[in-house]
Amino acid sequence: MQFIDQAEIQVIAGRGGDGMVAYRREKYVPAGGPAGGDGGNGGAVWFVGTTNLQTLLDIKYRHILKAPEGERGGPKNMTGAQGKDLIIGVPCGTLVRDMTTDTVLGDVTEPDQYLLVAKGGKGGYGNVHFASNNNRAPEFATEGKPGEERELLLELKLLAEVGIIGLPNAGKSTLISVLSAARPKIADYPFTTLIPNLGVVRREGGDGVVFADIPGLIAGAHLGVGLGHDFLRHIERTRLLLHVVDLTSLDPRADFDTVQEELLAYGHGLPQRPQILVLNKYDSVQTEDTDQLAAPFTDVNLPKVIISAASRHNLETLLRLCWQGLDQLSGVYSLS
Secondary structure, three states: OOOOOEEEEEEEOOOOOOOOOOEOOOOOOOOOOEOOOOOOOOOOEEEEEEOOOOOOHHHHOOOEEEOOOOOOOOOOOOOOOOOOOEEEEEEOOEEEEEOOOOEEEEEEOOOOOEEEEEOOOOOOOOHHHHOOOOOOOOOOOOOOOOOOEEEEEEEEOOOOOEEEEOOOOOOHHHHHHHHOOOOOOOOOOOOOOOOOEEEEEEOOOOOEEEEEEOOOOOOOHHHOOOOHHHHHHHHOOOOEEEEEEEOOOOOHHHHHHHHHHHHHHHOOOHHHOOEEEEEEOHHHOOOOOHHHHHHHHOOOOOOEEEOEOOOOEOHHHHHHHHHHHHHHHHOOOOOO
16 A cells, blocks of 8 residues: 655635526516525535555545536525535544645544544525515526635644654664554665554553654655654654664664754654663674663663563563653553
8 A cells, every 4th residue: 555644735625506586477466576495505525534544645645626516596485405515534543734725724633533634615695585665576696606726735643642763774663563463674784664663552551642653764864864854743643752772783872863853853852751761683783781781871861671572571661661751641640
């Protein structure tokens, strides 16, 4: 499946139907008066959150989404049929922005959440509305109003409580694959992961927590270098970050600093997001001295854990830190 997380589209609500000029023409009613009905309102354009979609692929190539117009009013004061609303399903996590005004119209984050993005035009009045003592047989009606028309930018930001970040080949995909049922592509070369992967990790006696494996960040990601520029937005909704560092790297501390600098440069609240430092690939280092392995990070004021995702070493400790961090953010965690 192709992962599309941005789409530019045009939405056009339906035009209202015109009012009608008509008169009563009944037998034995010589002065029946006006009887032209109103036009029907045009259809509106709505987005609705759905769990059946994971990307914006279905929308990206439609370009123009147009709702039906309202029908013209009829004789005998009959109102024209209203244009049917156009309802478009979008993945949960879709942010909708008006490209002309650069304003956010809404954020679809829940299943069955509706967002009105273009109002339908109001139907015109039939001539019955314009009858008066001075004009008992008006010969005019009003036209229907055009529906709203907008150029929209849709941005999909994954909904995950825990984001897994780090340089390419730090072991993020392996970690999410052993913690959850996710099965990302794993290999020993950079940029194996080309799209974010989601996995659900079950808490003991609790609900599942969504983890997101974010494609590898590199220096300059916030400027569009590598893959990070396209996927940094997916970290924005996470509550907790697992920063995975490869202990077999030539300079693990430099790797850590590189990603932190990218978060700082990108902004959007990411530098302040709670993090856990995950020192990975313990099974591949030359020493079992954990103090020595953690020494380069003594000045880093983050919870730290040394693991091996491949051999599943110390994953229980990692998950305990995750649950504690999430509970603290919810205000329910106690140190007792």
